Amino acid sequence: MGSIEMEARCYGVRFEADGADLFVELHAQDTLNRQQVLERVVAILEDRHGMAVSQNELGAMTRVVHSDGSTLLAWLSISGxxxxxxxxxxxxxxxxxxxxxxxxxxxxxxxxxxxDGKVTPLN
Structure with missing residues (x-):
């Protein structure tokens, strides 16, 4: 019996602050609602099994690894x-x-x- 490979979804959380925004990006196989995304971000940040800085054309991001292997990216962007x-x-x-x-x-x-690049807000 073959397994069906689900495509990972990308979830984003943006915290608006004075002069700068904090961003978190989470990739998951599951379809998550807003509360589940926030709970998973908390779980990963509470159990930082590893951290590394990734650099690409968009700048530097912090990659945080949970002990179960799940990961998220976090970064700061100065307004403007x-x-x-x-x-x-x-x-x-x-x-x-x-x-x-x-x-x-x-x-x-x-x-x-x-x-397809379409962004959908989570409730």
């Missing part, structure tokens, strides 16, 4: 500037604090990106 900057432990803790205590900044956006 599209270049990404990696986050250190302090920056990741700031995201975790917002999520864990539900003390969200004024605007939190969650979205899913389909393979």
């Amino acid at each position: 500037n599209s270049i990404r900057q990696s986050l250190d432990d302090e920056g990741l803790d700031e995201i975790l604090t917002c999520l864990a205590f539900l003390a969200f900044p004024p605007v939190v956006e969650t979205s899913a990106i389909c393979t």
Whole structure:
């Protein structure tokens, strides 16, 4: 019996802050709702099994690995500037604090990106 390979979905969370935005990108095989995405981000940030900085044409991003192998990317973007900057432990803790205590900044956006590039907001 052959298994059907599900395509990973890309979920994004943006935290709007004064002068800069914090971003998290999560890839998952599952179809997740907003609450599930936020819970999974919290779980990965609480159990940082490994961290590395990835560099590409968009800038630097922090890759965080959970002990179960799931990963997320996190970065900072100064308002008006599209270049990404990696986050250190302090920056990741700031995201975790917002999520864990539900003390969200004024605007939190969650979205899913389909393979065709279409972005869908999550409720």
